[in-house]
Amino acid sequence: MIETRGLTKRYGRRTVLDGIDITIPAGAFVALFGPNGAGKTTLLKILATLATPNSGTVTVNGWDLKEDPGEIRASIGVVSHSPYVYGELSVEENLRFFGRMFGLKQPGLDERIGHLLSQMGLAHRAGDRPDILSRGMKQRLAIARALLHRPKVLLLDEPHVGLDPKASAVLDRALRLFQKNGGTVIMTTHDLSKGLMMADRLVFLIRGRIARQVDAAGLDEAGLKRMYDSLAAGQNV
Amino acid sequence: MSSMAIEIVKKDLLVEFRTKRNINSMLLFSIMVILCFRFAFSGGDAGAAAVAPAALWITFILAGMFSLSAGFSREKDQDTFQALLLCPGSRSSIYIGKMLSSFILIMMVELFSLAAMAVFFEYDLGGPVQLATLLVVMLLGTLGFVGVGTLLSAIAMNTQMREVMLPVLLLPLVVFTVIMPSVTASSRIMNNATLLDVSTEIRLLATFATVYIAAAILLFDFVIEE
Numbered sequence: 001m002i003e004t005r006g007l008t009k010r011y012g013r014r015t016v017l018d019g020i021d022i023t024i025p026a027g028a029f030v031a032l033f034g035p036n037g038a039g040k041t042t043l044l045k046i047l048a049t050l051a052t053p054n055s056g057t058v059t060v061n062g063w064d065l066k067e068d069p070g071e072i073r074a075s076i077g078v079v080s081h082s083p084y085v086y087g088e089l090s091v092e093e094n095l096r097f098f099g100r101m102f103g104l105k106q107p108g109l110d111e112r113i114g115h116l117l118s119q120m121g122l123a124h125r126a127g128d129r130p131d132i133l134s135r136g137m138k139q140r141l142a143i144a145r146a147l148l149h150r151p152k153v154l155l156l157d158e159p160h161v162g163l164d165p166k167a168s169a170v171l172d173r174a175l176r177l178f179q180k181n182g183g184t185v186i187m188t189t190h191d192l193s194k195g196l197m198m199a200d201r202l203v204f205l206i207r208g209r210i211a212r213q214v215d216a217a218g219l220d221e222a223g224l225k226r227m228y229d230s231l232a233a234g235q236n237v
Numbered sequence: 238m239s240s241m242a243i244e245i246v247k248k249d250l251l252v253e254f255r256t257k258r259n260i261n262s263m264l265l266f267s268i269m270v271i272l273c274f275r276f277a278f279s280g281g282d283a284g285a286a287a288v289a290p291a292a293l294w295i296t297f298i299l300a301g302m303f304s305l306s307a308g309f310s311r312e313k314d315q316d317t318f319q320a321l322l323l324c325p326g327s328r329s330s331i332y333i334g335k336m337l338s339s340f341i342l343i344m345m346v347e348l349f350s351l352a353a354m355a356v357f358f359e360y361d362l363g364g365p366v367q368l369a370t371l372l373v374v375m376l377l378g379t380l381g382f383v384g385v386g387t388l389l390s391a392i393a394m395n396t397q398m399r400e401v402m403l404p405v406l407l408l409p410l411v412v413f414t415v416i417m418p419s420v421t422a423s424s425r426i427m428n429n430a431t432l433l434d435v436s437t438e439i440r441l442l443a444t445f446a447t448v449y450i451a452a453a454i455l456l457f458d459f460v461i462e463e
Contacts, residue, residue, distance in 0.1 A: 050322055052462055074325035084320035088252040100244045101324040145320070 001026050002047065002153065002184065007056035009042050009208075016042045018208040020056070024186065024201070026152070029179050031195030031216070032188045034205035035232050040188040043205065044155045047186070048078045061152050074102065077146030080157045083138040084145065085130045091117070091141055092126040095148060102149035116144040119177075121170060136167025143174050154178055156187040160194055172198060192228060193221050204231050241326040245334025246341070249308070253342060259307045260342060263300040267350040270296045275357045289358050290423035294416055296350050297375075298382065298408075301343045305386040306403050308335050309394040318394070322461065332457040336387040336450070343379055351375075363429065370432045371423060377442035378419035384449035385410055391460050414445040 007020035017039045024030050034040050045051040047060060049069040058065035061075045078084075085094045092113060099109045117123040120140040130138055139159060146154060154175070160168050175198060179185055189195045195202060196216055202224070204211040211231045219227075253259055274292035278285045312318035321331050351371075355362050362368050386407050393402035422430075422438035432439070 048323060050319060070325045070327065073323055076323075078319075078323050080316075080319070082316035082319075084316055084323075086248070086252065086317055087315060088256050089248070093251075097244060097248050098320065098324075101241055101321070101326070103240070103325070 001059075001061065002186070003057075003059045004047075005057045007043075007046065007053050007058060009039070009046060009051065009053050016208050017046070017053070020205075020208075020210055022203065022210060022213075024184060026061075026184050027179065027182050028201055029175070029185045029199045030187070030201045030203055031199035032186060032203050032205055033190075033192065033195060033228055034188075038205045039208040040205055041157055044078075044157050044186065044188060047072075047153075048076060048155050049073055074149065075151055076153045076155055077149070077151035078155045078157075079139070079142045079146045079159050081161055083130060083142035085138070085141055087129060087131040090127050090129055091122060091133070094130065094141070095144060098145050099148050104149060112148060113144075116147060120144045120174065134167075135162045136164055136170070139163055139167065140170060140174075143171065147174075147178065151183070153184045153186070156185065158188055158190065160189065160191060168194075192224050196221060196224050204228065206231055206234075239326055239330040239333070241324060241330035242334035242337065245321070245331065246338045249334070249338035250341065252311075253338075259304055260346065263303045263342070263346045264349055266303065267296050267300045267346055268353055270299060271350060271353050271357055285358055286360065286427075289354060289360055290420050290427055292358075293350065293354055293423060294378070294420050296354075297343070297347050297379065298411070298416060300346050300350070301339075301379070301382055301386065302404055302407075304339045304342045304346075305383065305390045305407075306393070306400060308339050308387065309390050310399060313394050328458050328461065329454045331461075332387060332391070332453055335391075336383050336453070339383045339387055340379060343383060344376070347375055347379060360427070363427075366431070367426060367429065370430075370435065371426045373432070373439060374419055374422045374426065374435065374442065377439060377446055378415050381415045381442055381446035381449050382411055384446055384453055388449075388453035388456060388460060391457065414449075415442065418442050 002024040004020050004022050007017055008015065009017040020043065032040050042051060046053050046058060049065065049072050060072045063071040063075065065072060089097065095113045096109060099113065104112065117126055120143060122137060122140055122144065125133060125137065130141060133141065159171060163171060175185055187195070187198065196219065199216050201213065202216050203213045271292060274288060275285060278288050309318065312321065322328065354360060389406045390403055393399040393406065396402045418438040418441045422435040425435050
C-alpha cells in the first residue's frame with residue numbers, strides 16, 4: 001500500500017506538489033494523468049526516494065520515506081523514459097550488476113535473469129549491448145531490471161513513449177502479469193486510452209494537486225477525454 | 238566496505254578496461270606533461286632533477302582530474318546515476334565505490350608516470366626502501382585527492398560547466414593539504430630521506446585523507462539530494 005498525506009514539494013519558489021493526499025491499496029493499477037508540469041514525475045520521484053518532499057508524509061509498503069528509504073527502494077521497481085542501463089555492458093551483465101546491487105546472490109541470480117529475459121523476449125539478445133537494441137527492446141530490458149529483485153510496487157514514468165504497438169503490447173502483458181501476481185503499479189501517461197485500458201483507478205494531477213480520482217470501470221474513452229479536458233482547463237466536473 | 242561499493246568498483250573497472258576511454262587519455266596526458274617538463278627544464282640536469290617531484294605531482298593531479306570528472310559524468314550522461322540511487326543500500330556506498338575505482342585507476346597511471354619520469358628525467362628511483370616510502374606518499378596523497386575530488390565531482394555533475402567546475406572547486410582545497418606535503422615529501426625522498434624524515438608530511442597526508450573521506454561520506458547524501 002502507498003499513502004501520502006499533505007505531500008508538498010517546492011523547487012525554489014515554485015510549488016510543484018501542493019498537499020497531495022493519496023491512498024493506493026496493494027494490488028491496484030493506478031494511471032496518473034496530468035498536463036506537462038503538473039507534478040507527475042516529481043510525485044513518482046518522491047515515492048522512489050529520488051527526491052525529498054518539503055513537507056508531508058509518505059509510506060510505501062508500510063515503510064516511512066524519511067525513516068526507511070532503503071527498505072522502500074528494496075520494495076519498488078522504477079521504469080522511466082530512460083532504460084537506466086550501461087551501454088558498455090551486455091544485457092546480461094547489466095542485469096547481473098543490478099541484481100548484485102540489490103543483494104541477489106548466485107545461482108538464483110542467473111536463474112532469475114534467464115527467466116526475465118525469456119519473459120521479455122530478450123533471451124536471444126543477452127550478450128548484446130543495450131546501445132544496439134531497439135527502443136522497444138531497451139524498454140523491455142528496463143522492465144526486466146525493475147523486476148529483478150521481485151518488487152511489490154512498480155513506478156512507471158510514461159513507459160510507452162516511443163514504443164511501437166508490438167513493443168507496447170509486450171510491456172502491457174508484463175505489467176498485467178505483475179499486477180496479477182499481486183503487484184501494485186503507478187503509471188504516469190499522457191495516453192488516456194492506454195491508461196483507461198490498463199488501470200483500475202485513474203488519478204488526475206493538475207497544477208500540483210489531485211484534481212480528481214475515479215474508478216476506470218464504467219468509464220469510456222470519450223467520457224475520460226471530456227473529464228480530462230475540463231479538469232485541465234481548471235473546471236470541476 | 239559494503240557489497241554495493243565493491244560491485245560499483247568491479248563494474249567501473251570492467252567498463253574502463255573494456256572501453257579504455259579514460260585510462261588511455263590519462264596515460265597519454267601524463268606522458269605529454271612529463272615531456273613538457275623535461276624539455277622546459279632541459280637547460281641543465283640539476284634544473285630537471287629539482288623540478289622532478291613537482292612535475293610528478295602536477296602530472297598526477299592533472300591526469301587524476303580526467304578520472305574524477307568522468308566518474309560521475311558518465312553515469313549522468315547515461316542516466317544510470319538514477320539507477321544507482323534506486324539501489325537499496327546506503328548512498329555513501331556509491332561514493333565509496335566511485336572513490337575507490339578512481340583511486341585504483343589514478344594509482345595505475347601514477348605508477349606508469351613514475352616509471353616514465355625515471356626514464357625521461359634519467360632519474361634513479363633508488364632502492365626498495367626509498368621506492369616503498371615514495372609509494373606510501375603516493376598512496377596517501379592520492380587517497381586525499383580522490384577522497385575530496387569524488388565528492389566535488391558529484392557536486393560538479395549537476396552544474397552546467399562541470400568540466401570547469403571540478404578543477405575550480407578541487408584545486409584550492411588540495412593545494413595546501415595534498416599537493417604541498419606530497420611534493421615536499423617526494424622531493425626529500427628523492428634526495429635519500431627515510432620514512433622517519435618525512436613522517437610529518439605522511440601524518441599530514443594521512444590526516445587530510447581521513448578527514449576528506451569521512452566528511453565526504455557524511456555529506457554525500459546532501460550533495461546528491463534533489
